[in-house]
């Protein structure tokens with residue numbers, strides 16, 4: 001298997017008003033193509049910063065990363081824009097990530113206008129395909145973000161992120177702002193898209209259940225350093241590092257919660273039930289998604 005993302009000794013120091021914070025302190029890891037790497041750690045441990053440095057959304061103080069074999073520190077201009085089209089990001093707060101004045105159709109068309117030659121009918125057709133791919137109805141195209149539920153807004157965010165058919169997505173707390181009843185639907189949609197398009201994910205989450213459910217490999221960050229890396233089924237079940245053990249022990253118990261099922265990674269086809277089917281009942285309304293709840297009984 002080839003390496004899609006290699007983060008190499010990344011350091012990021014933020015300097016402001018005479019003080020400095022070392023947010024990331026020499027982090028290296030690799031993510032194999034078509035797999036999910038889950039990054040966990042307490043708030044402020046540097047997860048988002050390392051992900052942003054990896055895609056060069058912010059400049060690292062030192063270190064570099066390679067995406068699909070390309071060293072991105074050396075890329076400029078058109079080469080950097082091409083690389084941007086091959087990567088995407090799904091954010092924590094879907095409603096805030098969307099421009100409130102753009103219709104859903106305009107929002108999804110935006111990255112396509114920037115990174116592709118699609119215009120007119122071909123562009124509208126691609127937007128419709130993307131709506132379908134993320135389980136939204138054509139009727140949603142004309143709506144504004146405030147007319148959608150949180151889960152639907154996140155589907156739009158995912159459609160935008162996959163619009164240019166990227167190979168690598170960063171998922172920064174993709175479900176933590178969502179109602180617990182729609183979290184599993186959005187996770188299942190992400191799993192389906194990963195399988196169908198052979199995507200590679202770098203997933204950041206506070207929720208260890210989410211990381212265990214989604215990830216092949218897990219990395220644990222503490223104070224800007226990666227303290228433990230390994231198969232998610234080992235690191236998040238039988239951790240070797242004392243800090244990971246404490247993190248697991250501190251995980252809040254949600255009353256009534258049922259653990260997410262362990263995905264059948266080698267099984268062909270989709271995780272059932274289909275997240276698009278989940279969305280179908282919801283697709284014609286603006287009510288919050290509530291059809292399937294696989295986290296709570």
Ligand SMILES: Nc1ncnc2c1ncn2[C@@H]1O[C@H](COP(=O)(O)OP(=O)(O)OP(=O)(O)O)[C@@H](O)[C@H]1O
Pocket residue numbers: 014015016021022023041042043044045046047048049050
């Ligand atoms: N733009 C910035 N300027 C100054 N300090 C920053 C900036 N961005 C992040 N930091 C600091 O860097 C450290 C790491 O932040 P980061 O957001 O990467 O952590 P995190 O693990 O993703 O946290 P959370 O889970 O709360 O999002 C924190 O101390 C944070 O305050």
